[in-house]
Amino acid sequence: MTETARPVQPRSTPSKAPDMPGGSLSGGDKSPAVRMYEMLYSSMVSQLLIVAADLGLADQVSLGPRSVADLAAATDTHPGALYRAMRALASVGVFTEVEPRVFGATALSETLRSDIDGSMRDLARYVGLPARQQAFAGVGHSVRTGTPAFDHVHGMSWWEYFAAHPELGTLFNRAMGTMSRRINSEVLASYDFADVDHLVDVGGGQGHLVALLTQRYRNLSAVVFDLPRVVPEAQEVVSRAGVSDRVRCEGGDFLESVPAGGDLYIISWTLHDWNDEDATQILRNVAQVLPRNGVLLVIDEVPPTDDSPHFGKFEDIVMLTLLNGHIRTEDELTPLFHDAGLRIREIRDTPSPTSVIIAELA
Structure with a gap:
């Protein structure tokens, strides 16, 4: 599988209004003091x-x-x-x-x-989880120390907490499935999968992206690769989509290895969960099985380096508070890919805060 090679292109960030709260809650132009008052609330x-x-x-x-x-x-x-x-x-x-x-x-x-495709109700309920909100009440700890407030507040890591509370883990996976469905259309519009034979979604969660892609591209086969405990949920999504004959759901740990055999690999809304060392290891594991003409797509937020508004700059505070991850700029991503034996060919911005990073073997 190949796509016509392109030189690395400079990114352009369209001018837009801020996409995070912080504008006026009462309407009209306000003084800085009143704006600050409203931002605080x-x-x-x-x-x-x-x-x-x-x-x-x-x-x-x-x-x-x-x-x-x-x-x-x-x-x-x-x-x-x-x-x-x-x-x-x-x-x-x-x-x-x-x-x-x-x-x-x-x-x-x-x-x-709750009865519409792509409902954000589960996402709202996930955001409201008491354990999550308690961590954000301690965000000052993260700013002072650079370590997750979640660990400090709860005495265990984010992932350990969800392993101990599987019912919350299911809600988390449903919420992330919501986000996956929301960004899938952006991915489909930003990359042509027509020449892909076999796709591997690394950290594919409940399999929503693979389900949509295999429905759209009838000659495509795929693997959804995630932790063993997530596999049954992915199998259910794939089955409902009617593509079980072309999709395999496989359990494992992408910090150790990823399935071979794909000509295109996807890491969607996952790389930002990990620190630089682990993120590089995930990329390296993909590079080890990526064929010479293969492609890696990383779907993630890539905020600009100036002070223009971007949702990723606030998502980065989520990473700081809950995990050891990082929403990375292009300059921060490039050395990670390089150390893993990969080269970023292009970063395609989308109308949403999510970008599609196209990479290949160096």
């Missing part, structure tokens, strides 16, 4: 979104506007308190107050419905 938007996801409020209004009294009865909540929460969320476009104390759906609330 912007976390309340996230907290209320978590509550809305837990209560299933988006499902409740999906068929038409509902009164607060009806919503409170359906969700076993306090009518007055629920109104105050709904009013606040409506002020930032999550719901709409169509008449006094009656709320309807918006494009934003629709993303939290």
Whole structure:
């Protein structure tokens, strides 16, 4: 499998408005002091979104506007308190107050419905996990020491915690599946897989990306490679997609080795979870089995080096707080690939914060 070689191209970051909270919560131009005041309180938007996801409020209004009294009865909540929460969320476009104390759906609330493809409800509930939120309350520890606040708060690593709480691990995998489905369309639009015969998704999680690719490309076979405990979930996703005859779900540890035989390898939203040493080892393991004309695609956020807004700069704080990973710039990625025996051919930015890094053997 080959794709026409391209020289490494300079990246361009389109001008855009900030994609993280921090703008005005009350509308209009504000003084720096007022903007700072609102930024300090912007976390309340996230907290209320978590509550809305837990209560299933988006499902409740999906068929038409509902009164607060009806919503409170359906969700076993306090009518007055629920109104105050709904009013606040409506002020930032999550719901709409169509008449006094009656709320309807918006494009934003629709993303939290549980019955739609690509629902972000599980992601919101994952963000709201108490163990995760407790770690972020200790982010100052990470800034002071450079070590994960999660370990400091809970006395164990992020991965150890999920191994000890499998029900939370399942929620985490569903949330990451949501993100996978959200970025899949960007990947499909950014790279042509028509000439790929056999694909290996390293750290492929529940297999959503492979399921979509093998549905789109009927001659493609694939392996979803992840920890043994994730394999049953991937097999279920692959089976529902109707591609079990062309997809194998295999368990293992990508820090030790990855399956051979692919002409294209994918590492999607995984490399940033690991420190430089481990990330290089993952890349090196791929390089050891990558054929001379093979391609590695790394799907990840690659923020610009200037102070322009990019979601990856905040995702990097998640890595700092929970793990030992790092959202890396192009300059930070290049030596990792080099040390693994790989060369970055091109980085393709997408309309989302995610980029597609195309690499080959050096």
